[in-house]
Amino acid sequence: METFLQYGKTSLSVTVPDSSVVIEPRFLAGLSDEKAAVQQALLSPIGLPPLKDLVKSTDKVAIVISDITRPTPNDKLVPWLLEELAHVPDEQFVVINGTGTHRDQTREEFVQMLGEKVVSRVRVVNHHCHNKDELVHLGRSSFGCDVYLNKEYVEADFRIVTGFIEPHFFAGFSGGPKGIMPGIAGIETILTFHNARMIGDPLATWGNMENNPLQRMAREVNGMCKPDFMLNVTLNKDKAITQVFAGELFEAHEKGCAFAKEHAMVPVSERFDVVITSNSGYPLDQNLYQAVKGMSAAHKIVKQGGTIICAAECSDGIPNHGNYTEILQMRATPKDILEMIGDPSFQKFDQWQVQKQAVVQVWADVYVYSSLPDEDVKQAMLKPTHDIAATLEQLKARYGENMSVAVLPLGPLTIPYVSGT
Incomplete structure (x- = not known):
């Protein structure tokens, strides 16, 4: 049968055995009037008075957004926030791009993310985790590091964080506190948040918020300089807004996670020989680094010794920034990589993505369908x-004519799990 994987800005047609199981989240239609829904959420937020009543005309307002690797519809959310806060002069706003350890965005990319009107009206800046002049020290975390956050955010009179909520491969769910930690944290704080012990904790996994060490640290750091208001949304496969969660950071995020879990997590009765996944298309499949999320979703339901086939366009390469490629080349096998990263003396940003990838590779073989040169994939x-389809045919020699195949057309937007685990 023919099925379609989200791939880049389009889709990829794939022929799979008729017996294949296609696993998708329960489809939710987009809201009929997204703007009205957001405006209503700002008027009646969870756990807070209306947004407009909270912000004085003299306040300096910081709005934190997620960077270009995330599909948060900030081209809608930020203009609607500015409209709601029309009593605040434009020059008193700063939009902070929560890059974490990722690269800066260009002005052209900011226009793509926010619209020309916003970029021309208010100041938009990239967060730089390595630049201490742009950070403020807030104290010591119980997780063993100093806490640094973006200076402009800390010094603002009113702080807003935006984002979107979906299952996350080690934080449980995205959105909420993650917009701040690691979005606008300093490198020392980010490295602790992503260290081998935190990432390797069995509770640091898809859809789990209970005693998840990353959520515990994110909450602690946010508590040191908490956003005054959160605006998060959930999205369907067409990137349309399905629900709005606005208000007090922790309460509103908790409600959003419960909503996302209800339709995004899908039980299966047993593991499969082969799992084909996407990385949910653009913008998440821009590079191989991000594609680890699709591999990790497939890992949840592939048999040990099975095979994962991940389709990710990788229009932005591996990428050519950060340490991901360098770390992968420091050892010869995934097992050796895990041993290296597990050494407490090893510390290099991006190690968390390599660690997650190596865990998957120790369990199963991983093929990648992309626009990358073969040599880059092999490295x-x-x-x-x-x-x-040809790769599936070849795999029959290993798993037999009756090999079991599952397909995740939306990649990590669907989190399958084996019932009872």
Whole structure:
């Protein structure tokens, strides 16, 4: 049968055995009037008075957004926030791009993310986690590091964080506190948040918020300089807004996570020989680093010794910034990579993504269908494929004619799990 994977800005047609199980989240239609829904959420937020009543005309307002690797519809949310806060002069706003350890965005990319009107009206800046002049020290975390956050955010009179909520491969769910930690944290704080012990904790996984060490640290750091208001949304496969969660950070985020879990997490009765996944298309499949999320989603339901085939366009390469490629080349096998990263003396940003990838590779083989040169895929210890149907045919020699196949067309927007685990 023919199925379609989200791939880049379009979709990829794949022929799979008729017996394949296609696993998708329960589809929710987009809201009929997204703007009205957001405006209503700002008027009647969870746990807070209306947003407009909270912000004085003299306040300096910081709005934190997620960077270009996330599909948060900030081209809608930020203009609607500015409209709601029309009593505040434009020059008193700053929009902070929560890059974490990712690269800066260009003005052209900011226009793509926010619209020309916003970029021309208010100041938009990139967060720089390595630049201490742009950070403020807030104290010591119980997790063993100093806490640094973006200076402009800390010094603002009123702080707003935006985001979108979906299952996350080690934080449980995205959105909420993650917009601040790691979005606008300093590198020392980010490295602790993503260290091998935190990432390797069995509770640091898809859809789990209970005693998840990353959520515990995110909450602690946010508590040191808490956003005064959160505006998060959930999205469907068409990137349309399905629900709005606005108000007090922790209460509103908790409600959003419960909503996302209800339709995004799908039980299956047993593991599969082969799992084909996407990385949910653009913008999440811009590079191989991000594609680890699709691999990790497939890992939840593939048999040990099975095979994952991940389709991610990788229009932005591996990428050529950060330490992801360098760390992958520091050892010869995924097992050796895990041993290296597990050494407490090893500390290099981006190690968390390599750690998650290596965990998957120790469990199963991973093929990648992408626009990358084969050599780049092989250097990442992955196997390139240019024809998924042909690769499936070859895998029958290993798993037999009756090999079981699952397909995750939306990649990490769907989190399958084996019932009872």
